[in-house]
Amino acid sequence: MPLPIIVGTDGSPEATSAVEWAADDAARRGLPLRFVSVVDHWAYGIPKFPATLADPLTVHAERALEAAEATARERRPEVEISKEIVEGIPARILRDRGREAEEIVLGSRGLGGFAGLVIGSVSTHVAGHAPCPVVVVRPGWRDAHARVVVGLDDSAECDPALGYAFEQARLRRATLRAVFAWQLPVHTLAPEIAYDISEVREARQRVVTRKLDTWRRLHPEVDVQEDLVYGHPVQALTEASGDADLLVVGSHGRGALGAAVLGSVGRAVLHHASCPVAIVRPRAV
Ligand SMILES: Nc1ncnc2c1ncn2[C@@H]1O[C@H](COP(=O)(O)OP(=O)(O)O)[C@@H](O)[C@H]1O
Numbered sequence: 160m161p162l163p164i165i166v167g168t169d170g171s172p173e174a175t176s177a178v179e180w181a182a183d184d185a186a187r188r189g190l191p192l193r194f195v196s197v198v199d200h201w202a203y204g205i206p207k208f209p210a211t212l213a214d215p216l217t218v219h220a221e222r223a224l225e226a227a228e229a230t231a232r233e234r235r236p237e238v239e240i241s242k243e244i245v246e247g248i249p250a251r252i253l254r255d256r257g258r259e260a261e262e263i264v265l266g267s268r269g270l271g272g273f274a275g276l277v278i279g280s281v282s283t284h285v286a287g288h289a290p291c292p293v294v295v296v297r298p299g300w301r302d303a304h305a306r307v308v309v310g311l312d313d314s315a316e317c318d319p320a321l322g323y324a325f326e327q328a329r330l331r332r333a334t335l336r337a338v339f340a341w342q343l344p345v346h347t348l349a350p351e352i353a354y355d356i357s358e359v360r361e362a363r364q365r366v367v368t369r370k371l372d373t374w375r376r377l378h379p380e381v382d383v384q385e386d387l388v389y390g391h392p393v394q395a396l397t398e399a400s401g402d403a404d405l406l407v408v409g410s411h412g413r414g415a416l417g418a419a420v421l422g423s424v425g426r427a428v429l430h431h432a433s434c435p436v437a438i439v440r441p442r443a444v
Pocket residue numbers: 166167168169171173174175177195196197198199249253264265266267268269270271272273278279280281282283
């Protein structure tokens with residue numbers, strides 16, 4: 160049995176966007192969809208409602224799941240759907256569901272949180288900790304560019320992101336733009352060090368080409384644009400997201416202290432990208 164694509168839904172408009180994106184992805188990849196709504200009684204300071212009452216939170220969750228199913232069925236009738244209500248802490252439950260999912264798809268925001276936030280707490284936590292790829296979707300997304308953007312660096316940590324991005328590009332018949340942003344190190348402490356910028360650039364270019372070659376051989380049908388950008392990765396990727404259908408980044412890059420946290424690039428592009436963002440973490444072995 161293939162693992163499902165799991166969508167967390169709290170009935171918010173943002174979650175509905177996630178349902179739509181996930182329905183398309185499930186159809187594209189031939190995977191089943193599973194809608195999960197987490198009921199958090201503790202949030203109301205009440206450990207448990209009397210079991211006999213169909214409490215309002217559960218009723219809301221049931222409605223959210225039914226609405227999600229209706230949306231997905233109308234959009235992609237061929238996709239197999241299942242639904243589940245779970246009691247617990249949403250971020251924790253959804254993160255743990257990552258062990259049983261091909262990917263998790265979430266809305267950028269939900270029903271709670273502060274109005275000024277761009278990304279909600281559940282999305283932030285799950286994107287940072289789930290063991291599978293996490294896609295965060297904002298309302299208003301659409302596939303209009305036939306382009307997938309992937310951010311890469313010279314670490315092995317970005318290989319899973321490259322694999323995910325090539326697969327998405329192949330299934331979408333989209334161009335894959337591989338962005339490697341680089342900057343000279345800040346050398347205030349050693350200003351006497353001189354760099355030959357074109358030499359550094361060529362070295363960087365070799366890294367990109369070598370890294371992409373492995374994946375090109377696996378997916379020869381994907382049209383790849385190598386894009387070596389001088390600048391900060393967040394700026395380069397945010398700009399590239401402007402005419403992309405999907406932005407794919409690794410969960411952390413070189414210099415990460417631990418694999419368990421979301422790197423600064425991942426965090427920043429979740430906030431600033433103008434298309435859906437997939438955060439791809441190396442699977443724990
Ligand atoms: N209780 C929940 N059950 C299932 N999914 C949820 C739940 N709460 C949030 N989500 C998912 O996480 C997304 C982001 O919501 P969240 O991070 O809670 O934002 P906010 O802080 O604005 O409420 C939602 O669009 C939905 O996909």
